[in-house]
Amino acid sequence: MFHAVVAIKQVPDTTNIRIDPETGNLVRAGVPAILNPYDAHALAAAVEWKGKLGGKVTVISMGPPSFKASIGESIELGADRGILISARQFSGADTLATSYVLAKAIEKINSEDPVDVIFFGKQAIDGDTAQVGPGVSVRLGIPVITYCSKINQIDCEEKTIVVQRNAEIKTELIRATLPVVLTCEKEIAKVPFASLPNLVKALRYEPEIWGYEEPLELDREKVGTKGSPTIVYKTATPEQPVAGELLDCEILGVAQVVKTVLAKDKFSVLIESAVGGK
Template identity: 45%
Template sequence: MNIIVCIKQVPDSTRVKVDPKTGTLIRAGVPSILNPYDHYALEKALAIKAKTGAKVTVLSMGPAQAVAVLRLALALGADEGVLLSSRAFAGSDTWATSYALAMAIRKIGSFDMILCGQMAIDGDTAQTGPGIAFHLGIPQITFCESVDSDGSHAVVKKLIEGGHQILEADLPVLITMTMPVDYAPKYPSFMAAHKAQDKKTVTWTEKEIGADMHKLGLEGSPTRVSRIFPPAARQKGEMFNGSAEEMAAKFVEILKKESFIK
């Protein structure tokens, strides 16, 4: 069984800043992390690997520094890593990105399951995974909290409004994973990270995957963003201690001071 997990290196969401002149993210000096939704998807793929002996390949698109998230994935237990990196990919929206990733998956070859995070925390579009499924012409199941497989079928718990569904799908299938609210990502030990240095990683450009240049980058991106800006800063909240009666009295005092009540 072959599983491909699409992962992305993203800026730490608590430290993102926007250039007021260009409207683009300021990444200089901002620490990068493995997108948490992708981290969760990877852990689910590795759980299936432990059960079935599946091969897990991680795939990412980004600048050369994005190899760091591939290395992290390999240290966690993935078998191989592929990075798409070229100036031709710069400026790609979710449509162009999903096209490039789909072309890379075709080059990787045989696969039974593709796992993606629900969305990237620096975009929140939740479109790249479904786009990959469209380009590959395979079924997809989105917003899944859990996934399991015996090598011939996939069984997922899909979140829906007011509850969840248990769905089963034949392979191949693409699944996007959401995260439980209490999710805490796992990280490898020093020895695991050291041993992972011998695992295979490759970097491909648009030429290696046979991509159409007109479908990449800004030219291949139908999305046009007119403006991007950070949310307005809010005042920090105040913390109070005391009994319920004391807190209630303090709350009433604040409401009166702010003229919400008389």
């Protein structure tokens, strides 16, 4: 039977991320949150393959208690089990600490119920590093295929998978052995509308909460800020380019357009120096 684990992250529902200037951490308070869009597509793919092969889908997330909402949404979308790894000590984790805790959680899940495919989104839309999936695969010592756009085949008997991967100027068809980590593009699967039974199940569903002390045996030096050699030191939103002014020769006439252009500060400096140079 097929067993997929999907790592999901809750992210702010905005492209204008606010960062605490003191700590460099993301400000979550007062910002509407959503399931990271790439993770929703990765989850849809896992559920789709559960439908084809039979089996189950487990979602895991590391974050504050508010992340329960995204686990609930995952149950609506067809996940069977949801685990939230949550404790004050995990906060401030960079990708190294995040991938350490997620890998430990996956090891535990796998020891009870062997895992075939571990799905990640291509990237989280807040941190944007795209490092967590590959980081987990290295810690687990299993292959990773990034930027997956399609799963062509999963064979749980032969323990193989064939996926399509988007590279810059070509599409690759890759065959790998299971278990495998995939990081997924949105094309991997359409996010379906939740079915009524799943909606009802999600209403009553309480995710398992895994804490700092148990059930994972964690090296305390490797979690949270202690285990995070990087911090977000400073962030700023890049200035948006302002649209240029359009002068239409057919409407204004060429003479007027040239006059207007020459009257612009930057152009007059340019022209002057060009004339001066001759």
